[in-house]
Amino acid sequence: MRFDLTSPGAASPPAPPWATSRWFNLPAGHDSLALDELRGRVIVLHTFQMLCPGCVFHGLPQAQRIAQAFAGEDDVAVIGLHTVFEHHAAMTPVSLEAFLYEHRIRFPVGVDAASEAGTARDPLPQTMRRYALQGTPSLVLIDRAGRLRRTGFGAEEDLGVGAAIATLLAEPKDR
């Protein structure tokens, strides 16, 4: 299908729920944010690590541009997820909080929950594993019905990303 989107039918499984240990930049009145709460909206899930150069130079600036370009669309939710799978001691929530402040990242950012086996035995956090992400940055698009429609790894072109989001937006809400 167009713009690297899977078709809205059976080929697109429901997006797995997120497992998070903490959130930043939540809207007033929230102390967490579940995927289900966003049902009916197109979700742009940007996963990153604060010390990953590809995230800092490409992924996060693009996520900020997406948040700005679609700011007028209530139907689009831009969400960040800090999926630390290396240098765990170097990227704690204390460091992340200062990073988000200094880089002026204003959209909600969750901290992906560490493996229940412990990071020493399994360095990948839970949501990253559920979504089978290849690394950071990854850009995940979820449609209004909660289906996983696109997962991209690495630098992506703005034109194609904008086209993919708009294509999901144009799909009927009750599809």
Added chain:
Amino acid sequence: MRFDLTSPGAASPPAPPWATSRWFNLPAGHDSLALDELRGRVIVLHTFQMLCPGCVFHGLPQAQRIAQAFAGEDDVAVIGLHTVFEHHAAMTPVSLEAFLYEHRIRFPVGVDAASEAGTARDPLPQTMRRYALQGTPSLVLIDRAGRLRRTGFGAEEDLGVGAAIATLLAEPKDR
């Protein structure tokens, strides 16, 4: 409506026909290209002047990225239009042809026809006047039904442009 697009109804007039004196990069078998021939497709009309820095640094590279990002979409036509309204003697078709070759611009490019009153009396070429363009670069989007849906002047963000094109693509063909 979304992404600076006018609504597909009465607010969107039919796009005026183009008046051209010459074409470059036409598909085999064509010696010109009329708007009517592209009915049913989404048209991205990029107007420029070869000596306009905003066109060279921003507009044309974006048009090339659009052509590449939507290369797989038969329903999208990227068309250039050389709308010379100043320095007429400096931007002749001879110079334009070398410019297109050197900058590796491969999509069809028409030369906007000079005013019938003569450029000395009216420097604006005919199509530029019909579309009421403010200058160069301008990016014009025309929907499948031939309606003018968006006219932008100056540098534009890739995300919004990609979203606008995809929104037109998602509209039903017979609308």
Added chain:
Amino acid sequence: MRFDLTSPGAASPPAPPWATSRWFNLPAGHDSLALDELRGRVIVLHTFQMLCPGCVFHGLPQAQRIAQAFAGEDDVAVIGLHTVFEHHAAMTPVSLEAFLYEHRIRFPVGVDAASEAGTARDPLPQTMRRYALQGTPSLVLIDRAGRLRRTGFGAEEDLGVGAAIATLLAEPKDR
């Protein structure tokens, strides 16, 4: 004088010694690096904070370009100094080590020693205070004789920086 350099005479005081608590990327056989050990060489001292966007996007890439452009010059030493004056808990040596590794920064980097009064009472580290730096990133040039010749704050142009370093290189060694 040229390129924002002070004159080599009385107007240029000796550069203060550095106070560091730790080093990364030291040459083999060193466990620290003092200013005096570099006497006779032109010193490019780049001060930064790992979570400062101006450092990440402009300062550090420039320092890396400097290290590369002058790689053939034994007479030039590029040195980094991590001058943390805010978010102290977020920019510990553990985080810095991962940051340097991920961003492929290979030149020696010292950690500026915290204030003896404690960062709660005086957030500025010792070397930053001695050099009266205004913030991060700052680029400090020290001549062969150990004199402070230029201190710049914020983004600087490569041409002027390259010219300033070469001007110091062209000064006689025993001046």
Added chain:
Amino acid sequence: MRFDLTSPGAASPPAPPWATSRWFNLPAGHDSLALDELRGRVIVLHTFQMLCPGCVFHGLPQAQRIAQAFAGEDDVAVIGLHTVFEHHAAMTPVSLEAFLYEHRIRFPVGVDAASEAGTARDPLPQTMRRYALQGTPSLVLIDRAGRLRRTGFGAEEDLGVGAAIATLLAEPKDR
């Protein structure tokens, strides 16, 4: 020697005189500009073609940055030379004049004189041939004594160019 400069001795031949058919942006009172008139100054000779993308995107913006970075140095002269060796009919002085105006190029620019054999038999202009330039853009550095000290082809790093110019500036005037 440093920064791709040849040594100032016998290895550096006198720079050949320029052969020009026309000038733009000359200082008041000049109707041409010969190499000899600039003796005693460091000359940055930027050769380009107005339809060469490498010139438009890299070479000319760098030449403009050089002119700005060294604006306070009476001892530095930035000179452009339009060395057309292809698409001759597309890059006439009429087109060049509009190009310089639109791109806000303010330093003096000469038009390299066409081959005496005619461009059909020898497409390379005279100065380009005398300097044995490989193409456009090329950056030529000439020292205070009129010696050719560096000839670079293609994109060059600002740091190294700034360092090379400053090195020539630091050489004694009567050397």
